[in-house]
Amino acid sequence: xxxxxxxxxxxxxxxxxxxxxxxxxxxxxxxxxxxxxxxxxxxxxxxxxxxxxxxxxxxxxxxxxxxxxxxxxxxxxxxxxxxxxxxxxxxxxxxxxxxxxxxxxxxxxxxxxxxxxxxxxxxxxxxxxxxxxxxxxxxxxxxxxxxxxxxxxxxxxxxxxxxxxxxxxxxxxxxxxxxxxxxxxxxxxxxxxxxxxxxxxxxxxxxxxxxxxxxxxxxxxxxxx
Amino acid sequence: xxxxxxxxxxxxxxxxxxxxxxxxxxxxxxxxxxxxxxxxxxxxxxxxxxxxxxxxxxxxxxxxxxxxxxxxxxxxxxxxxxxxxxxxxxxxxxxxxxxxxxxxxxxxxxxxxxxxxxxxxxxxxxxxxxxxxxxxxxxxxxxxxxxxxxxxxxxxxxxxxxxxxxxxxxxxxxxxxxxxxxxxxxxxxxxxxxxxxxxxxxxxxxxxxxxxxxxxxxxxxxxxx
DNA sequence: CGGGCAGGTTAACAGCGTTAAATTAACAGT
DNA sequence: ACTGTTAATTTAACGCTGTTAACCTGCCCG
Numbered sequence: 123x124x125x126x127x128x129x130x131x132x133x134x135x136x137x138x139x140x141x142x143x144x145x146x147x148x149x150x151x152x153x154x155x156x157x158x159x160x161x162x163x164x165x166x167x168x169x170x171x172x173x174x175x176x177x178x179x180x181x182x183x184x185x186x187x188x189x190x191x192x193x194x195x196x197x198x199x200x201x202x203x204x205x206x207x208x209x210x211x212x213x214x215x216x217x218x219x220x221x222x223x224x225x226x227x228x229x230x231x232x233x234x235x236x237x238x239x240x241x242x243x244x245x246x247x248x249x250x251x252x253x254x255x256x257x258x259x260x261x262x263x264x265x266x267x268x269x270x271x272x273x274x275x276x277x278x279x280x281x282x283x284x285x286x287x288x289x290x291x292x293x294x295x296x297x298x299x300x301x302x303x304x305x306x307x308x309x310x311x312x313x314x315x316x317x318x319x320x321x322x323x324x325x326x327x328x329x330x331x332x333x334x335x336x337x338x339x340x341x342x343x344x345x346x347x
Numbered sequence: 348x349x350x351x352x353x354x355x356x357x358x359x360x361x362x363x364x365x366x367x368x369x370x371x372x373x374x375x376x377x378x379x380x381x382x383x384x385x386x387x388x389x390x391x392x393x394x395x396x397x398x399x400x401x402x403x404x405x406x407x408x409x410x411x412x413x414x415x416x417x418x419x420x421x422x423x424x425x426x427x428x429x430x431x432x433x434x435x436x437x438x439x440x441x442x443x444x445x446x447x448x449x450x451x452x453x454x455x456x457x458x459x460x461x462x463x464x465x466x467x468x469x470x471x472x473x474x475x476x477x478x479x480x481x482x483x484x485x486x487x488x489x490x491x492x493x494x495x496x497x498x499x500x501x502x503x504x505x506x507x508x509x510x511x512x513x514x515x516x517x518x519x520x521x522x523x524x525x526x527x528x529x530x531x532x533x534x535x536x537x538x539x540x541x542x543x544x545x546x547x548x549x550x551x552x553x554x555x556x557x558x559x560x561x562x563x564x565x566x567x568x569x570x571x572x
Numbered sequence: 573c574g575g576g577c578a579g580g581t582t583a584a585c586a587g588c589g590t591t592a593a594a595t596t597a598a599c600a601g602t
Numbered sequence: 603a604c605t606g607t608t609a610a611t612t613t614a615a616c617g618c619t620g621t622t623a624a625c626c627t628g629c630c631c632g
Binding site: 211214235236237272275279287289293323331333335 | 554
């Protein structure tokens with residue numbers, strides 16, 4: 123039936139790609155529960171068991187799909203900031219917004235990565251960390267060298283910023299934004315899209331990120347206490 | 348076989364409680380995948396289908412279990428701060444650490460709440476928000492009134508702090524803390540427990556929370572830019 | 573020609589959530 | 603006491619899941 127060409131040297135086999143593509147589509151369309159081995163197989167005209175010649179298990183398959191989905195993240199994030207001056211704090215805001223947008227566009231992948239792990243947690247490299255952590259860390263180090271942000275352990279600052287934006291994403295993915303909006307009616311009375319709403323809220327975080335919680339007057343003076 | 352007493356007026360039926368208890372135990376022992384209707388039923392000596400007289404579906408059952416698990420959160424968080432002076436910023440640190448500890452002790456519940464939602468996300472009241480949001484908001488408002496933190500929309504500040512600590516928890520639940528530790532070797536060379544490690548890192552966030560990213564000199568003066 | 577192997581098939585297993593129908597027991601009414 | 607009702611539970615079954623075992627088919631190489 124299908125032409126069985128696979129010996130071409132640099133090329134991975136067609137079937138494997140087809141499986142990955144079908145799995146990716148199913149995941150995007152109906153989430154993880156729609157991604158069954160039989161569904162993937164029938165979409166490419168194979169038996170379910172054929173998949174086991176290419177992937178050890180469903181978990182392996184899902185892992186490959188998600189990993190592939192996140193490989194774009196580094197380029198995605200970098201593109202969002204490369205037009206801004208290196209070392210500037212503007213880059214943090216742009217990076218955070220890009221992270222939010224990327225998460226909203228790939229929320230199925232996000233949910234899996236941050237939920238599926240059975241007991242042995244993955245390496246940080248498998249997480250958006252691989253791409254995102256590097257980009258963010260570079261921004262932090264450059265901004266420190268430029269004297270635009272406080273000098274501290276860069277990894278602590280990176281984790282601080284990553285936690286902030288990732289927590290916002292996670293909360294907004296789990297909660298009804300409308301209910302959120304009712305409580306925090308600050309900015310966003312007419313925004314409907316969850317992503318826009320999240321970004322709108324994130325923009326209100328800027329002052330707190332830059333200047334902290336302490337009142338304006340007390341600011342940097344109280345550093346020693 | 349079992350004594351069929353159920354007509355007692357104020358009392359919910361025994362079987363329902365037994366189901367919930369068995370489900371809670373199974374969840375704690377083996378996570379969501381260990382919580383099957385048949386496993387719950389066999390643990391209390393019933394048929395799986397008997398559960399459907401008390402709960403519409405597995406989703407309903409899990410929902411009840413998780414909700415019950417989170418009902419303690421408000422008391423838990425409040426207990427962690429009630430010995431500290433109202434309006435003080437010390438309360439934020441204590442509250443954050445308590446949130447981390449609660450999350451680590453109830454990570455199965457956390458994973459479900461922040462992962463399971465099919466498409467229609469839950470109301471904020473179902474999330475630790477119900478308990479946690481209220482406690483945190485009260486701390487923020489009191490600290491604002493006491494002049495200890497900058498005056499702003501309290502809901503934005505609440506969400507800022509909640510995102511920060513929840514993001515940290517989420518990241519540390521999904522990533523290998525050892526790999527994390529290798530990158531951010533700041534504080535924690537000998538800590539083994541994930542919860543302690545997370546709290547250790549959170550303590551390093553304090554300066555950034557209070558005083559922001561900007562360098563000490565530039566601090567509060569740049570407020571207008 | 574023959575072996576080996578990649579790629580695929582069908583059949584089957586154990587488990588899952590869930591439904592339908594039948595069963596048992598207790599209670600209420602006449 | 604007989605009857606009907608309802609709560610609580612059972613067994614049987616359906617369709618789905620991931621996965622394994624065994625078998626087939628055709629290409630390539632010696």
